Amino acid sequence: MNLFDILGPVMVGPSSSHTAGAVRIGNLARKLLQETPVRADIYLHGSFATTGRGHGTDRALIAGLLGMKPDDMRIPDSFEIARQKGLNFTFANKNLKNAHPNTALLVLEGAGGRTVQIQAASVGGGRVEVHRLDGIEVTFSAEKPTLIVYNEDRPGYVSEVTSVLSHDKINIATMRLYRDKRGGFGIMVIEMDQPIPEISIQWLGHLEGIHKVIYINMGEDSSL
Numbered sequence: 001m002n003l004f005d006i007l008g009p010v011m012v013g014p015s016s017s018h019t020a021g022a023v024r025i026g027n028l029a030r031k032l033l034q035e036t037p038v039r040a041d042i043y044l045h046g047s048f049a050t051t052g053r054g055h056g057t058d059r060a061l062i063a064g065l066l067g068m069k070p071d072d073m074r075i076p077d078s079f080e081i082a083r084q085k086g087l088n089f090t091f092a093n094k095n096l097k098n099a100h101p102n103t104a105l106l107v108l109e110g111a112g113g114r115t116v117q118i119q120a121a122s123v124g125g126g127r128v129e130v131h132r133l134d135g136i137e138v139t140f141s142a143e144k145p146t147l148i149v150y151n152e153d154r155p156g157y158v159s160e161v162t163s164v165l166s167h168d169k170i171n172i173a174t175m176r177l178y179r180d181k182r183g184g185f186g187i188m189v190i191e192m193d194q195p196i197p198e199i200s201i202q203w204l205g206h207l208e209g210i211h212k213v214i215y216i217n218m219g220e221d222s223s224l
Helices: 003-007 014-033 048-049 057-065 076-083 155-165 198-205
Strands: 037-046 088-093 104-112 113-126 129-132 136-140 146-152 172-179 185-193 211-214
Touching: 003 037, 003 172, 014 104, 014 113, 014 129, 014 211, 037 129, 048 172, 057 076, 057 104, 076 113, 076 211, 088 211, 136 172, 136 185, 146 155, 155 172, 155 185, 198 211
Parallel strands: 037 088
Antiparallel strands: 037 104, 104 113, 113 129, 129 136, 146 185, 146 211, 172 185
């Protein structure tokens, strides 16, 4: 346990799980989309569904999608700001099988036409975990610089990616492999001790059989 676990995050709102965690879910979803969101269909599960609106969970999720941080004083006004910026959104309750009580499912569309589906949970103290990404079961928090690679489920891709990281002298903290089915497509989630150069991300994205590369560094500022 560290000091953050005891004190919790610096935040606006009554609850680290329902408010600060929800902001972080929205912010992480924005980064996974890789562009400015213009439409968000959001489904609330469990405690998020029953008590979330009273804790400002809905406004916190939208604030995160706009790029706000948990201590942003504009969080209570996020609905109005979203409409001003052209972000259309809907909310509904949904029972998600075997999901954490503080879970949201976000179906996003970006200004450039990209789409992504993220199921994430606020697990306490403002911390969050992604549990499903585009229909595939995953587990990651993105607290460290994180590389996410969508690739065909064939041999060779793990060595290609790790070779690039080794060449850049980047140490891997954790690495997990997921797939929808054998021979289908997979997702690599690699959490690293150092940021990865942009040129390496671009190089990976041009490899045959790799469909998409997402790099997340939550320490970087998000523009509104």
